[in-house]
Structure formats: structure tokens, C-alpha cells
Amino acid sequence: MLLTTLYIIGITAEAMTGALAAGKRHMDWFGVMLVASATAIGGGTVRDVLLGHYPLGWVANPQYLAITCLAGLFTTMVAPQVVRFHKVFVLLDSLGLIVFSIIGCRVAMDMGLSPLICLVAAVVTGVFGGLLRDMITRRPPLVLQKEFYASVAFIAGGMYYGLLYLGVEETVVTISTLVVGFGIRVAAVQFGWSLPVFRLEEIEPVAEKLEAPKS
Amino acid sequence: MLLTTLYIIGITAEAMTGALAAGKRHMDWFGVMLVASATAIGGGTVRDVLLGHYPLGWVANPQYLAITCLAGLFTTMVAPQVVRFHKVFVLLDSLGLIVFSIIGCRVAMDMGLSPLICLVAAVVTGVFGGLLRDMITRRPPLVLQKEFYASVAFIAGGMYYGLLYLGVEETVVTISTLVVGFGIRVAAVQFGWSLPVFRLEEIEPVAEKLEAPKS
């Protein structure tokens, strides 16, 4: 099945780039495997936990977890090559983002959830892997800051949901979403598109006081 | 219903102050919506996941999630005003804290859980939104450090549970808990009340060694 093949390519690419983040924090092999796996399958895990969708994908299919662990360890051996061919990885990562978003939207639709929650499932699946990686390795949450990342997950989820709703045949929907989503993502990286950014330097002192007591 | 109205006011205020934290990290619109939502409904989400209480509130009622996203985006437009009227927000935030604690306690009671777990549910609902916000935006976990924050959630949960246990009528219990909890919280902010703080500077070198290997 097309989506499964692309999913495996996607989690492998995500795991490898996740392993690089672990390498910058000087983690041992277990740390590398954990960050690689969290990056690659953490988004789907958070989605399934939020939706109560058990068993989790990697618990039912442990081979996906084996792939991300091995891809992480493999990266420690070929890091210079990974870095040299980084443009290939950016493409594979973009592909993974769209595949993850489609799968996330699909899971929520199969559970009969409302349109807004299906879009949220798409974005969570696409974005939370990178967010977990950044929280574990203590880096700024890049996926929330730039390059149209969550937006592409949102657009892909919306397109997938909308075309299915309109009665378009599923294979056609999947392929068109892949092509359009991938194109938007690559264009966003190429041309530096991004959503408006909210900056709050100038009023920091008072804002600090306001946020201190927060739930 | 009173509690629902206050809940909507509470999540709106929380989302707006959450959005300010995202602004300090220069997040894009999606980042703002995510941090706003995590701050406002993250506490209830963590509670429900810990208790296995599915579906989550915002999955069953996506309009709450729509409110927090819109409140977050709205904050990017009116940030200076939010900061100017920050005293109003501190009051709304205090109100939200009590409402969240009551709802958290109520959910655990309806599940037939033990008194200690009901209190934990109250505290988790009140505190974890702010904790998630601080972890995502990489700031010190303020809610665990000062201003009697978790304590107020604990007191509100205990008062709500205890009065119901004593057979007091529910509306009376809810309103008294709101008034007393809100009063304690405002007094704590006003007079700088806080729980004792545990400081461990002086013995740091050895403590560091002790904590390194930890599960």
C-alpha cells in the first residue's frame, strides 16, 4: 500500500534527523534510539493518547519501533553522509510530514470525530514528534516558530478531509494531497514562506508579571 | 449553567496569557494557538489522560478548542491592551484556577475515585496547563515556585470535596468554594503569601553527584 511505504520512508527520515539532535546533546545509544523514536513516532503517539485510540500504532506493530531505533543507531555511523546529503533529508522529511498528516486525519475520521478534531489530529501527528524532540533535547521549539511547518500539516489535513467529504475517490485524494502538500512545503522552504510571527519583547516587564500566576 | 460560563471565561483568560508566553518566544500563529490551548485546556487534558477519562473534554466539545485558538490569535492583535489591563487578567486567571480545580475534583468524584485522587485531580487540572506552557516555551516552572498557586487548587478541591461529603447542597458548595478560593488567591497575590520554598544551593556539588543516576 502506497501510504504504508511512504510512512516507513517518513519515519526513517524523521528518526535519522532526530538522532542528529541527540548527537548534539552527547547522548548514549539508548538516548539516540529514544530521541529518534520520539521524533518519528511521537506525533502519532500523542495523537492516539489524546484520542484514546488504543493500542498505539507501534505497540500493535513493533516493527515500526524497531525501524526507528535502527535508523537512529545507523545515523551515528553515517552522520557525516547524512549531513552532506541533507537536502535529500529535507525532501524526505517534507514527504513524512504530509504522510503523517494524512494518517492522523484518517485515524480521527475513522473514529467518527468532528472536522475540527480531524484537523487537530493531522497537525498533532505532523508536529508533536519535533516538539517532543526539542523538549527532550532542550532546544527552542522550532516547528512552532518557522517555515510554515504546522500550516502545511493543517492544509494537508484540510484538503484530505474536504476532498473525501466531496466524494472524491480515496486514492485520488491521497495522491493529490501528497502532491499539493509536498509542493507547498518545498516551496515554503525554498522561498522562506512563513506565518506571521508574534513578538513580545517591548512589553516584556509587565507581561512577565502577568504570566507569573498561570494555570 | 454557572460553572460552564465561568469555565469559558477561565479558558479565554488562560489562553490569552498563554499566547503572551508564545510571543516572547517569537512563535508563529500556529505556535501561538498551540501554547494558548495547552495553557488553557492542558490541565484538564493531562487529568483525563491520567484518569483514563475518555473522550477528552475538547474532543467531545471542539468549541472549547476553537475558543482557545481564537483567544490566542486575538491576543496577538491586542497584546498592548492585554498588558495594560493585566490586573483584570490576574483576577480572571484566579477565577479560572478555582473553576478548573472544582471541575477536576468533580470529574474524579464522578468516576468514584478516592479522596486523595480527587484532590490530585483538582491540583493537576489547575496547575498542569501552566506547567506545559513553561515546558514548551522553556521557562522556569513558575506555578511550582511561588504565589500559593497549587496550594489554592488543593484548598479549593478539598473544600469542594469536604462540603459535598458533609451533605451541603451542590450549588451552595460550588459558590462558597468559588468565593473562598478566589479570596485566598487574591489575598495571596496581594500580600505575597507563599508556601515555604526548598533551596539547595549550598550542598549542590554532592547533590549533583547523587542525582545523576536517577529513574
Place this chain on the structure above:
Amino acid sequence: MLLTTLYIIGITAEAMTGALAAGKRHMDWFGVMLVASATAIGGGTVRDVLLGHYPLGWVANPQYLAITCLAGLFTTMVAPQVVRFHKVFVLLDSLGLIVFSIIGCRVAMDMGLSPLICLVAAVVTGVFGGLLRDMITRRPPLVLQKEFYASVAFIAGGMYYGLLYLGVEETVVTISTLVVGFGIRVAAVQFGWSLPVFRLEEIEPVAEKLEAPKS
């Protein structure tokens, strides 16, 4: 039962060392209780949430949560003594690591999960408490960096699973795993054993570019 006794010793030791981390961040009593509890029972909580294994251990048995909260508060009173006898705590912590790993493996086996997931359950139970502590108190994720920590959880889980699979009597399996696991852990601390570490300084600039867009 042996395992229950050792479990209580383990969570007490973990909670006390967790409280020290909270003390370095100047947390109030609630913060101390939260970090102590997250360190001691966070690993089992994450495992149960991932496996959909409800109710969580401390929800069904709130006395464990009471123990970790009290152990945390107690630590604020006896911190100098804890630090003075830190070698005892390293031993208790090592014992806790093996006990947690055995229990994690056991839970997954009782759910009929595959061998790989049983090992993952052992490692998650052993390691995630420390990882949560480090994320809440914003410290480097030590358990992923050194001292053979996750590795010991992996070995203990594998030995427990393997011996049971071979038909060895359960009490014998438990005691041998405890002895061997504890021995390996103490030897690792003593002789500075660790897994290879993945370092990625030299190629940082390009790697940075590669990881920015990640899911």
C-alpha cells in the same frame, strides 16, 4: 511480597533524590511533591498511558502517591543527611531501577504484548521518571547520557523475560534478575562503564539547517 517491599523502597529513594532536584530550582512544597512523585512514579505512569493500562497504579493505590509526596517533603527537612549518605541512595536507586524494570516487563507480559514491547516497557518504566524530572526542572537529560542507565533496564527486562520464557520458576527469575541487574548497575557506576556516546559538534552548522524543519 518481595517485589512490593522493594518497590516501596525504590519509590521512596527516587522521590527523595527527585526532591533534591526541585530544591535546586527553589520550588515550593507543592513543586517538591510534584517533582518527587513524577520522578518516582512517572515512569510507570508513562508506561501505563502508552499501553492503555488503566487505572494507573497510583490511581488504584493512592498510598504509593502519598508515600512519594511525604518522602519529598521529608527530604526538605533532612537534605544535608541525604547528601551525606548519598552512597546509600545510589544503591537504593539502583535497586529501584531493577525493580521498576521487572515490574514494567511484567505488566506488558500480562497484557500479552510482544517481546520487543515488553523490553520497551521495562526501559520506559526505569528511565522516564528521571527524564520527566529533568524536563520539569530544565536540566540535561542525564539518564540518556551516561552510566549505563537505560542499558541496565534493558538487560534486566531481557533477562526477566528470557528466563520466564525458558520456564524457570518465577521467584527464582525475580531474584536472579535483581542480583544480576543490581550487580551490573553498581559495577557500571563503580568502573564508569557507559555505552558509546554520539557527539555531533564538528558538523553542527549544517546539521542545524537539516533539523530545523522536523516533525
